[in-house]
Amino acid sequence: MSWTARLVLAAALVGVSGVWPLLAHRESASIVIVTGQEATAPVPTLMEKSQNTLANQDVADQLFLRLADVGPGMVTAGDQGFVPMLARSWTRRDSLTLVFDLDPRARWHDGAPVTSRDVLFTMGRARDPAIAPRLANVTRRIASVEAEGEHRVVFRFREVYAEQFYDATFHTAIVPAHLLERLPPNAKAWTEFAARPVGSGPYHWVRRQQGEFIELAANEDFFLGAPAIKRVIVRVAVNADARLNLLLAGEADATENIPPPITNIDRVTESKHLRVVPVPSSNLGYLLFNQRDPAHPGQPHPILADRDVRRALILALDRPLLVRAVLGRYGDVPFGPVSSQLWIHHGAPTPAPQDQSTARRLLAGRGWVDRDQDGVRENRNNAPLAMNLLVTASSQQRQQMALMIQQQLREVGVKLDVIRVEPAVWAERRAAGDFDIDFSAATQDPSPSGLAFSWTCDGPGNAGHYCDRGADSLLFRAMASPTADRGLWHQFLRRVEEAAPAAFLYGQVYVFGVNRRFPEVIIRPVSSWGSLWRWPAPRS
Amino acid sequence: MTRWLVRRTVQAAVTFAIAVVLMFVLMRLAPGDPLSRLQESRPMSPQEMAHLRALYQLDQPIHRQFAKFVRGVFTADLGTSIEHGLPVTTLIASRLPATLLLGGAAILLNFTLGLWLGVRQAVRRGSHVDRALTVLSLAGYATPSFWLGLVLAWLVGIRLGWLPVAGMRDPLLPPDAPWPARMVDVAAHLVLPALTLSIVTIAGTMRYQRNALLEVLRLPFIGTARAKGLPERAVVWRHAWRNALFPVITLFGLWLPLLVTGSVFVEMVFAWPGLGSLAASAASSRDYPLVMGAALLAAGLVVTASLLTDLAYALLDPRVRYS
Numbered sequence: 001m002s003w004t005a006r007l008v009l010a011a012a013l014v015g016v017s018g019v020w021p022l023l024a025h026r027e028s029a030s031i032v033i034v035t036g037q038e039a040t041a042p043v044p045t046l047m048e049k050s051q052n053t054l055a056n057q058d059v060a061d062q063l064f065l066r067l068a069d070v071g072p073g074m075v076t077a078g079d080q081g082f083v084p085m086l087a088r089s090w091t092r093r094d095s096l097t098l099v100f101d102l103d104p105r106a107r108w109h110d111g112a113p114v115t116s117r118d119v120l121f122t123m124g125r126a127r128d129p130a131i132a133p134r135l136a137n138v139t140r141r142i143a144s145v146e147a148e149g150e151h152r153v154v155f156r157f158r159e160v161y162a163e164q165f166y167d168a169t170f171h172t173a174i175v176p177a178h179l180l181e182r183l184p185p186n187a188k189a190w191t192e193f194a195a196r197p198v199g200s201g202p203y204h205w206v207r208r209q210q211g212e213f214i215e216l217a218a219n220e221d222f223f224l225g226a227p228a229i230k231r232v233i234v235r236v237a238v239n240a241d242a243r244l245n246l247l248l249a250g251e252a253d254a255t256e257n258i259p260p261p262i263t264n265i266d267r268v269t270e271s272k273h274l275r276v277v278p279v280p281s282s283n284l285g286y287l288l289f290n291q292r293d294p295a296h297p298g299q300p301h302p303i304l305a306d307r308d309v310r311r312a313l314i315l316a317l318d319r320p321l322l323v324r325a326v327l328g329r330y331g332d333v334p335f336g337p338v339s340s341q342l343w344i345h346h347g348a349p350t351p352a353p354q355d356q357s358t359a360r361r362l363l364a365g366r367g368w369v370d371r372d373q374d375g376v377r378e379n380r381n382n383a384p385l386a387m388n389l390l391v392t393a394s395s396q397q398r399q400q401m402a403l404m405i406q407q408q409l410r411e412v413g414v415k416l417d418v419i420r421v422e423p424a425v426w427a428e429r430r431a432a433g434d435f436d437i438d439f440s441a442a443t444q445d446p447s448p449s450g451l452a453f454s455w456t457c458d459g460p461g462n463a464g465h466y467c468d469r470g471a472d473s474l475l476f477r478a479m480a481s482p483t484a485d486r487g488l489w490h491q492f493l494r495r496v497e498e499a500a501p502a503a504f505l506y507g508q509v510y511v512f513g514v515n516r517r518f519p520e521v522i523i524r525p526v527s528s529w530g531s532l533w534r535w536p537a538p539r540s
Numbered sequence: 541m542t543r544w545l546v547r548r549t550v551q552a553a554v555t556f557a558i559a560v561v562l563m564f565v566l567m568r569l570a571p572g573d574p575l576s577r578l579q580e581s582r583p584m585s586p587q588e589m590a591h592l593r594a595l596y597q598l599d600q601p602i603h604r605q606f607a608k609f610v611r612g613v614f615t616a617d618l619g620t621s622i623e624h625g626l627p628v629t630t631l632i633a634s635r636l637p638a639t640l641l642l643g644g645a646a647i648l649l650n651f652t653l654g655l656w657l658g659v660r661q662a663v664r665r666g667s668h669v670d671r672a673l674t675v676l677s678l679a680g681y682a683t684p685s686f687w688l689g690l691v692l693a694w695l696v697g698i699r700l701g702w703l704p705v706a707g708m709r710d711p712l713l714p715p716d717a718p719w720p721a722r723m724v725d726v727a728a729h730l731v732l733p734a735l736t737l738s739i740v741t742i743a744g745t746m747r748y749q750r751n752a753l754l755e756v757l758r759l760p761f762i763g764t765a766r767a768k769g770l771p772e773r774a775v776v777w778r779h780a781w782r783n784a785l786f787p788v789i790t791l792f793g794l795w796l797p798l799l800v801t802g803s804v805f806v807e808m809v810f811a812w813p814g815l816g817s818l819a820a821s822a823a824s825s826r827d828y829p830l831v832m833g834a835a836l837l838a839a840g841l842v843v844t845a846s847l848l849t850d851l852a853y854a855l856l857d858p859r860v861r862y863s
Contacts, residue, residue: 030712040624050574050622133588191626210634211813213711233711237811238821241690245705246811249698424572424826431576431589460586 029537030231031518033529034243034252038236039214041194044173045125048132054443054528059234061530062216063199064173067100067119068165070526075343076170076447077162077484085224086114086174086200095160095482096143098168102151105223108176109204116147121177131185138171161480163447170446174200202227202533212236218533227533247274253515253538256528257281260396262328268513278330279523280340281510282444285398287389287405287437287503288464289313294434303387304436310500312362316412317405318354323506326401330509336493337442337455340507341525344448344489351504352497359412370413377413386415387436392426398439401505430463438463440502446526448489449479455496466501544854552847559839560832564609567823567831568602574622574826596622609832618836619829623822628833632815638708639814641726642807643798645734646741650795654742655788658749662784663776665754673746681743689736689809696732704729706811733810737803741795748791752784759783786856793849797841 035058041051042059067087075081079092088103106114123145129136141164143156155168176198183189197205202224203216216232235252237243240259246252248271258264258276268274289304303309319333332340335348363369368377368385377385391402399420406416416437421429430438440463444450452475453459457467471492478488512528514521517538522531575592593599597608612618618628657677661670680688697705704710708729713721756762757780765775807817819834821827 032711038624040626051625133591137588207715209709209711209813210631211638211818212708215711231712235707235711236813237706238817239808239811242693242706242809242811245690245693245698246707249693249701249705251704251706251710422572422824424574424576424824426572427576428572460588 029229030233031229031254031532031535031538032233032235032246032252034235034237034246034255036236036238036240036243038211039234042214043190043194043197044175045122045132045135046190046194048134052134058527058529059214059216060173060199061201061527062203062232062532063197063201063205064175065106065199065201066169066173067102068169069530070166070170070446072524073343074341074446074526075484076166076449077343077481079165081343081484082165082169086119087169090165093154096157096164098155098157098164099148100153100155100168102153103223104151106200107221107223108178108200109198109219110176110179112176112178113150114174114176114200115150116153117150118174118177119153120145120147121181122172122174125175125185126172128185135171139167141167159480160482162482162484163449163479166447176200203232222533225533227535228537229532229535232529232532244268247513250515253518255513257510258513260326260400262326262330265328265330265511268511273516274513275516277512277514277521277523278509279512279528280525281508282339282341282446282525283441283508283510284334284337284339284444284504285401285439285441285506285508286337287313287505288440289437289500289502290433290435290463291465291467291501292433294436297433301436302383303385306366307500308362308366309368312359312366312412313409313414314500314503315352315355315359315362316414317408317503317505319351319503319505320353322401322404322408325404326397327506327508330511331506332509334504334507336496337451337502337504338448338493338507339442339444340509341446342444342448343446343484344486344493345507347486348490348493349497356412363412363414368413375410375413376415384415385413386417388417388419389437389439390426390429390435391418391420391439392423393420394423394426395439395441398441402439433463433465451475451492452479455501464501466499468495468499471495471499541854545851548847548850552843556839556843559843560613560836561606563835563839564606564832565602567826567828568605570826572826573598574828576826613836618833621822621827621830623825623827623830628829631818631830632833632837635813635815635818638812639807639816641708641730642733642737642812642814645730646737646803647792647795647798649734649738650742650745651788651792653738654745655749657742658746659753659776659781661746661750662753662757665750670750677743677746680739681741683740684805685736685740685803686805686809688739689733689806692732692736693809703731705732706809708813733806733812736810737798737806741798745788745791748788749784752787753780756780756784789849789852789856793845793852796845796848797838 035055037053037055039055039059041047042056042063044060044064047056047060065085067085068082068090069085070076071081071083073081079090079098084103086102086106087100090098090100092098102114102116102119104113108114123142125131126135127139127142141158141161143158146154148154157164179198180190180193195208202219202222204219206215206217208214213233213235218227218230220226235246237246243255244259244264244267247255248267250273258268265276268276289310291301291305293299293301323331323333333351334340334345335351338345338348363377363385367379370377371382372378389402389405391398393399402418406418409416429435430440442454454461455466456462456472456475457469474488474492474495478485478492481488512523518535519539520536522534524531574596575589575598597605616629620626621628621631624631657673661673664670693705696703708726709722710725713725762775762780765779804816804820806812807814808820815834819831822830822834
């Protein structure tokens with residue numbers, strides 16, 4: 001036998017011996033989820049600053065449990081719309097005091113019981129601005145957390161409001177005090193724990209292949225029931241095409257939010273082994289009007305400070321068409337700054353339809369007329385009705401929509417220059433108010449209280465400088481209401497729509513791609529893969 | 541020779557220092573900073589931003605930041621990545637093997653197949669084979685790597701199902717699987733990215749080799765070899781090819797940094813966990829410490845490769861030592 005033939009034979013033998021297990025191991029009840037970002041520190045109270053990412057949250061949701069979860073109705077007000085997790089029950093002593101009884105069956109992955117000491121330790125970290133500034137801010141209305149025995153914790157609040165329960169349970173899951181309380185509180189000291197976290201959730205940590213994937217295994221002793229899917233791989237592919245290829249090739253079983261363009265959803269639908277699962281998301285897209293002059297931030301914007309002009313711009317847009325063209329069936333036009341995930345979305349009024357004749361009339365009424373017949377309106381000083389629209393290059397959807405918006409506004413005599421910039425530049429310019437109109441998108445918390453951040457006079461995220469004290473008053477009353485009263489919230493939304501600080505374009509429905517071997521798929525908007533442990537076993 | 545070597549080493553060190561300073565300054569001058577990216581989907585309050593700016597020392601004057609960076613270079617502490625929250629050295633070390641593997645495989649393909657094809661072209665100059673290979677190699681050279689990668693992934697990975705479409709290993713393969721299985725697994729994942737990278741770079745090697753060999757084949761000693769009755773195979777490979785390798789060394793020096801820098805697009809399209817894609821996403825998010833760590837490595841390699849090429853020239857051609 002020649003040397004070459006021997007080499008080929010040897011290679012073939014090595015290949016066969018190697019490939020067989022490659023095929024064999026696919027039989028197990030596993031799921032490979034492909035995501036665009038790596039979870040680098042999936043540990044509650046560590047997910048601050050740059051670690052406050054969905055990737056970290058998604059993995060943390062498999063490893064750690066909250067006291068209770070937001071229920072299927074996504075109602076964050078009151079104490080009723082929640083599902084027990086580490087806390088098996090709760091009672092209210094008075095309007096300022098909530099008592100949680102922990103489930104005595106709950107165990108950490110190392111076998112130690114979950115106790116009130118863990119809750120106190122976690123909440124102590126969460127409420128410390130030096131450790132977790134973001135968490136400390138959102139839990140600022142919790143006055144104290146105390147233990148009454150091994151399995152009872154008492155939360156006291158500074159004021160009466162509807163989302164006390166939500167604040168006590170949603171913002172952070174519980175971490176093990178017995179492993180962590182001796183460590184210094186800074187993130188550096190926790191590196192070892194973050195590299196191999198120990199939680200109390202349905203899955204436990206197995207390994208991480210840096211830059212490639214994280215492997216989790218079912219916690220067979222999980223007190224709420226052992227998961228039917230025994231192995232979870234969270235695989236990273238930053239590039240959207242690579243994610244889609246992995247899914248189409250069957251090398252990944254699931255992905256969240258199939259990347260644009262919309263034809264990619266058709267590719268998944270046409271694939272025999274895949275199906276699409278639409279899930280309402282917390283993602284809201286809108287055109288934010290800057291009411292201050294970008295060149296002189298102390299002065300009102302020469303065009304957009306005028307409410308009638310802003311309203312005309314909104315009326316000139318065919319928002320349902322924009323949504324259909326870019327998102328297909330997977331989006332709707334919101335009323336006010338409210339994504340479809342928020343409970344106050346239900347029953348909200350219908351957004352105003354396109355009305356270009358009214359838009360033209362409003363513009364003409366404010367002195368914007370096409371005096372030189374060049375298709376662009378001018379004011380009495382011959383200044384053109386021209387503005388820039390800032391768009392981030394990271395969003396294909398927003399860029400696509402921006403071009404359609406440019407065309408629709410041109411029809412009523414408005415000149416719009418679309419400026420496409422890198423994400424870092426976009427965020428910097430937005431924060432500095434260096435734009436006329438910004439194509440913004442926000443990922444909203446399930447609680448409508450987050451609206452105060454961007455849509456109140458003193459809101460720290462109020463980049464467009466919208467200010468209506470009346471609307472502020474309505475919002476704060478709605479937030480303080482002890483009941484889940486949609487009426488007050490809808491009054492606030494109407495007031496915002498009347499002031500037209502932005503053109504609210506779309507509330508997105510995320511489209512997940514999932515392998516058909518999973519007979520039943522449960523995906524909750526608040527945590528994409530948080531219910532994985534409830535999924536039935538996949539077909540082999 | 542020693543004086544020449546010392547002079548070249550000093551030149552290389554100065555070039556390296558200038559490159560690093562330029563990269564540091566240009567990165568700071570570029571619009572956008574590491575923290576602004578964090579606000580893309582979750583806006584932060586000005587107070588929170590100020591806190592983070594102080595935490596990452598972005599509120600310090602640029603000369604202080606540079607001084608800290610230089611200290612870090614000499615103490616092997618390049619800081620912590622803002623995006624990943626891990627030490628830059630750890631991140632680079634974790635990504636380096638994948639990049640070396642991909643770059644090494646691409647260079648190997650490039651300098652085996654590329655040289656062989658270049659020789660075939662030179663030997664059959666003007667033939668259909670020569671013309672066809674010229675057209676094919678130039679087509680490959682002109683093809684954008686990300687497009688070619690996507691086409692190969694679709695055709696070979698999705699339609700035919702022959703090879704994995706992305707990643708470096710199958711995550712479902714147990715970590716304690718026998719080594720042949722793990723080796724075959726990595727090799728299978730390597731084929732498409734290495735092939736893509738090779739196709740778009742092989743044209744240069746082929747053209748260099750073809751032209752160099754054509755030059756040598758015209759020289760009198762080749763005529764002498766033929767006149768002595770040596771078989772054509774021996775004339776080409778033993779006599780002509782060895783002498784035609786000299787210019788290819790330059791090309792090898794140019795390709796050597798590919799070992800580390802890899803190809804950003806190829807790594808992205810195939811989700812290859814290398815340094816190229818890591819550095820690209822760091823640059824996009826203005827993750828200064830990570831960008832500078834990667835740039836330091838890349839600049840070091842380019843300068844070292846250039847120095848090694850000169851050294852190889854000097855060893856092979858005595859005239860270079862005195863120039």
